[in-house]
Amino acid sequence: xxxxxxxxxxxxxxxxxxxxxxxxxxxxxxxxxxxxxxxxxxxxxxxxxxxxxxxxxxxxxxxxxxxxxxxxxxxxxxxxxxxxxxxxxxxxxxxxxxxxxxxxxxxxxxxxxxxxxxxxxxxxxxxxxxxxxxxxxxxxxxxxxxxxxxxxxxx
Ligand code: HEC
Numbered sequence: 240x241x242x243x244x245x246x247x248x249x250x251x252x253x254x255x256x257x258x259x260x261x262x263x264x265x266x267x268x269x270x271x272x273x274x275x276x277x278x279x280x281x282x283x284x285x286x287x288x289x290x291x292x293x294x295x296x297x298x299x300x301x302x303x304x305x306x307x308x309x310x311x312x313x314x315x316x317x318x319x320x321x322x323x324x325x326x327x328x329x330x331x332x333x334x335x336x337x338x339x340x341x342x343x344x345x346x347x348x349x350x351x352x353x354x355x356x357x358x359x360x361x362x363x364x365x366x367x368x369x370x371x372x373x374x375x376x377x378x379x380x381x382x383x384x385x386x387x388x389x390x391x392x393x394x
Contacts (some may be wrong), residue, residue: 289331302380309372310381313365330363338391345393349382368376 301337307316313328315321318335333340341349348360354375357366369378384391 243344296376296379296383298380298384299320302377302384305377305382306381306384309369318385328363328365330357330365332366335385335388336390338389341385341389342394346379346382346386350378353378353381 246286274393306314306318310318310325311322313320313322313332314335315332320332320334320337322332329330335341352360352362352366354368354370356368359368373381
């Protein structure tokens with residue numbers, strides 16, 4: 240019995256000294272590196288969090304008003320692609336109630352089309368970019384509104 244406990248305390252002693260070596264090594268390493276690693280970690284976590292909050296953002300009264308103010312002149316009051324300006328565009332504005340097309344697009348593609356304009360997603364440049372008009376949160380909510388209009392999701 241005594242022998243075993245002696246052995247145990249020897250092992251513990253070794254463990255403690257290994258630990259303290261680690262502490263010393265960590266303590267010696269240049270301070271800036273671990274700090275940088277920490278900040279990037281926090282940044283990533285924050286951006287993932289806000290991203291997931293934004294993607295579930297709901298359609299509010301403000302979304303409907305903005306759609307009427309900024310989108311309806313081309314896409315139509317009810318999103319049928321028959322806005323007052325539609326006649327004058329070379330490419331007809333997308334009908335936001337047509338699920339057979341919108342089902343083939345992901346939310347991210349719709350988001351990019353609204354934020355960066357038609358060209359950014361291989362579509363006509365007469366679909367303007369809204370990145371300087373709306374915050375990402377509002378663009379997500381516009382995507383969700385379009386999903387309501389077409390009553391569809393990505394297949
Ligand atoms: C100046 C007219 C115009 C306005 C204003 C406009 N759009 Fe468009 N939009 C278009 C046209 C034209 C297309 C079709 C592009 C194509 O099919 O190549 C389009 C396409 C789209 C698409 C589909 C992109 C795709 O994958 O084909 C979405 C989503 C969209 N618009 C959302 C919006 C939203 C939201 C607003 C308001 C914030 C808006 N648009 C304002 C003209 C407009």
